[in-house]
Amino acid sequence: MTDPKKSQQDLVVVKNLVKYFPVRAGLLxxxxxxxxxxxxxxxxxxxxxxxxxxxxxxxxxxxxxxxxLRLIEPTSGQxxxxxxxxxxxxxxxxxxxxxxxxIIFQDPYASLDPRVPIGESVMEGLNVHGVGTRQERFxxxxxTLKKVGLEDYHARRYPHEFSGGQxxxxxxxxxxxxxxxxxxxxxxxxxxDVSIQSQVLNILKDLQQEFGLTYLFIAHxxxxxxxxxxxxxxxxxxxxxxxxxxxDLYRDPLHPYxxxxxxxxxxxxxxxxxxxxxxxxxxxxxxxxPKGCRFHPRCPVAVDRCSQEEPPLKEVHPDHLAACWLLK
Amino acid sequence: xxxxxxxxxxxEDLVLHFRTTVGTVQAVDGINFDLDYNxxxxxxxxxxxxxxxxxxxxxxxxxxxxxxxxxxVYLGGSDVMALSDEEFRQNVRWVGISMVPQAAMxxxxxxxxxxxxxxxxxxxxxxxxxxxxxxxxRQMFEHVGVPEDFLVRYPFxxxxxxxxxxxxxxxxxxxxxxxxxxEPTSALDLLTQxxxxxxxxxxxKELGTSFxxxxxxxxxxxxxxxxxxxxxxxxxxxxxxxxDFFPAPLHPYAQMLMxxxxxxxxxxxxxxxxxxxPSLINLPPSCRFxxxxxxxxxxxxxxPPIIEKDGRKVKCWLYA
Numbered sequence: 001m002t003d004p005k006k007s008q009q010d011l012v013v014v015k016n017l018v019k020y021f022p023v024r025a026g027l028l029x030x031x032x033x034x035x036x037x038x039x040x041x042x043x044x045x046x047x048x049x050x051x052x053x054x055x056x057x058x059x060x061x062x063x064x065x066x067x068x069l070r071l072i073e074p075t076s077g078q079x080x081x082x083x084x085x086x087x088x089x090x091x092x093x094x095x096x097x098x099x100x101x102x103i104i105f106q107d108p109y110a111s112l113d114p115r116v117p118i119g120e121s122v123m124e125g126l127n128v129h130g131v132g133t134r135q136e137r138f139x140x141x142x143x144t145l146k147k148v149g150l151e152d153y154h155a156r157r158y159p160h161e162f163s164g165g166q167x168x169x170x171x172x173x174x175x176x177x178x179x180x181x182x183x184x185x186x187x188x189x190x191x192x193d194v195s196i197q198s199q200v201l202n203i204l205k206d207l208q209q210e211f212g213l214t215y216l217f218i219a220h221x222x223x224x225x226x227x228x229x230x231x232x233x234x235x236x237x238x239x240x241x242x243x244x245x246x247x248d249l250y251r252d253p254l255h256p257y258x259x260x261x262x263x264x265x266x267x268x269x270x271x272x273x274x275x276x277x278x279x280x281x282x283x284x285x286x287x288x289x290p291k292g293c294r295f296h297p298r299c300p301v302a303v304d305r306c307s308q309e310e311p312p313l314k315e316v317h318p319d320h321l322a323a324c325w326l327l328k
Numbered sequence: 329x330x331x332x333x334x335x336x337x338x339x340e341d342l343v344l345h346f347r348t349t350v351g352t353v354q355a356v357d358g359i360n361f362d363l364d365y366n367x368x369x370x371x372x373x374x375x376x377x378x379x380x381x382x383x384x385x386x387x388x389x390x391x392x393x394x395x396x397x398x399x400x401v402y403l404g405g406s407d408v409m410a411l412s413d414e415e416f417r418q419n420v421r422w423v424g425i426s427m428v429p430q431a432a433m434x435x436x437x438x439x440x441x442x443x444x445x446x447x448x449x450x451x452x453x454x455x456x457x458x459x460x461x462x463x464x465x466r467q468m469f470e471h472v473g474v475p476e477d478f479l480v481r482y483p484f485x486x487x488x489x490x491x492x493x494x495x496x497x498x499x500x501x502x503x504x505x506x507x508x509x510x511e512p513t514s515a516l517d518l519l520t521q522x523x524x525x526x527x528x529x530x531x532x533k534e535l536g537t538s539f540x541x542x543x544x545x546x547x548x549x550x551x552x553x554x555x556x557x558x559x560x561x562x563x564x565x566x567x568x569x570x571x572d573f574f575p576a577p578l579h580p581y582a583q584m585l586m587x588x589x590x591x592x593x594x595x596x597x598x599x600x601x602x603x604x605x606p607s608l609i610n611l612p613p614s615c616r617f618x619x620x621x622x623x624x625x626x627x628x629x630x631x632p633p634i635i636e637k638d639g640r641k642v643k644c645w646l647y648a
Contacts, residue, residue: 056517163604164375193374193544195588199600220518223590227597250593264522266547268589269574278526279519282487 011182011214012045012068017077019063023287036286037063039238040077042313045182050208050215052229052246054222054261056283060238061218065184068216069101070094082181099129102175106187108167112159119145119155122173129178144173147210148203165196172203182214189224201228222265226250234258237294238286240313244320254322257295293325301326334405336505336538337386337425338362342399344385351609352395355381357562359399360634363555365505368532368539370549370570372585373559374605379542380430382559383508386540387427388416404505422453422502430510432495436483442491443469443479446498453502461501468497471534472527489520493527500531508540513548525551546589550574558582561606561616568640578642581617615645 018041020034038060045051053061066072068079070086079086081097089097102125105111112121119141126137142152148169159167168188175183185204189197205228207213219225225232232249234242234257242255253259260277267274279298284290290297296306305325313323344356355378363369373379384390386401401409408420426449429435436445446468447461456464466476472493483491492512499507512528513521529552531537543549553570558579566579577583587599603620606612615621618628627645635647 195601198598264518268547268550270570
């Protein structure tokens with residue numbers, strides 16, 4: 001999937017990634033079914049870019065993020081980070097690689113230890129990886145706190161003393177302390193009030209500039225993703241249905257699902273009237289996804305073929321991929 | 329007193345304070361607003377500004393640590409604050425005003441069929457027989473777009489969006505004139521949110537119900553709102569018609585709040601409000617937004633009055 005026109009290097013290459021979770025039942029806890037969380041997904045993340053990953057709850061976007069970090073083992077498929085296959089790493093090599101990839105979690109209230117001063121929390125990764133002397137680690141921690149807009153005296157305080165936005169900045173500082181190359185941002189602003197969301201987004205953007213970071217930005221809010229991403233992948237039921245540059249995707253969404261998502265984005269102005277695409281029903285269960293195109297039962301323009309064969313993700317325009325039989 | 333000239337709801341100087349070990353939390357601190365029949369008002373504000381407490385104060389759903397609770401709430405012209413708790417329960421709650429609480433879709437009883445739960449308020453508050461109540465529940469399911477055969481299902485068999493619709497059906501079954509919705513779509517996906525708001529719009533048109541919509545989701549709320557009230561630190565700082573408010577809010581807080589909403593295909597990045605809302609304990613005598621306000625002047629040391637401007641009300645010295 002590498003494009004020869006791009007001089008930028010791929011930092012993360014995901015090839016045919018599959019993750020099924022077993023469903024167990026009965027006395028013997030036999031596997032009775034599989035949740036097809038991620039099903040044959042391929043994409044790349046280029047050095048220094050932000051790839052936005054959007055989709056509704058349960059579409060597998062968090063699973064992808066965690067599988068890349070190997071917090072979850074993939075069922076099959078390859079994840080190549082910085083030229084190395086992540087799945088083959090063991091022990092010291094795996095630990096060394098993890099220094100380069102970090103994660104920012106969704107809920108800043110649940111992801112910090114309430115009984116540890118936040119300075120200690122930020123230093124934890126440095127201690128685990130044995131970076132420098134204690135004094136050096138302390139200095140890195142203080143410096144990192146400043147980078148996210150916190151003050152020296154904050155280091156001794158406990159999580160409950162901070163507001164939601166500040167806690168999320170602490171979460172960013174934790175991820176940043178090891179100076180990673182790549183950060184998975186899993187819904188980093190969706191738990192925050194809208195009045196402080198863009199402050200956190202700005203910090204992420206500034207840090208990306210300063211440290212040359214690469215982000216996988218997982219979110220369900222299309223407007224937020226537009227503000228931060230260079231390219232955007234749209235997921236539906238474990239599949240990527242569309243992948244394009246931000247400009248192309250938002251100007252000219254190709255897949256019917258992307259179009260429905262776009263039309264559902266509320267505009268805070270009651271004087272604006274527009275047509276909405278209302279989809280039938282709910283997202284089907286990933287336990288038993290529909291045959292053919294997974295979106296066909298809800299698709300307003302589905303044809304016979306859609307219920308029979310699964311459409312591949314193919315290049316419709318240069319660098320604009322979509323998985324739909326109706327697109328030539 | 330001409331009853332037909334009365335507004336559906338009038339709230340005057342409503343106060344609800346909570347006692348805590350660290351001081352008095354002034355969650356609702358002198359709220360005034362009114363709402364007419366078949367209208368929807370959205371109450372906007374950040375977390376912790378007291379908007380959910382306002383709903384509780386109107387419906388008298390109070391925890392044990394209530395400090396001050398005073399003011400007037402007129403429903404169809406009669407003062408419901410003067411009623412005893414039992415009178416309030418019989419005549420106001422559910423039959424006059426019902427509520428869809430926050431995360432309502434997770435508040436259904438998991439071991440009772442959805443239809444029976446939706447019918448229950450009708451049996452208790454309207455005194456109808458089970459059969460009649462189930463008929464009403466069936467009608468309400470139709471209004472909110474839940475298939476009829478879901479009446480006999482259990483909550484776990486329904487998706488989040490369907491359970492939220494069932495919760496709305498429950499609030500509708502007693503045919504109240506007013507429904508208070510506390511964050512009705514914040515746990516739902518984008519497409520489901522759009523569907524729920526279409527349901528609410530249809531109910532408003534078909535049944536003439538009024539809504540108080542409490543939310544921090546500014547963009548989504550603009551779909552339904554006829555009027556807007558912006559809350560900050562326990563007080564309403566601006567009220568007005570939605571069509572006037574959304575394009576051009578008056579209060580500096582409302583302006584900054586609107587500017588922080590990320591918009592699709594926008595030319596500018598969204599902004600943010602520096603600092604954080606004040607604690608509702610020991611509030612200063614100044615304008616409560618002054619510490620974060622870019623337009624702050626000396627005068628803001630005093631609490632600003634509510635100023636009327638072109639039929640809109642704003643609590644800010646800028647318009648004095």
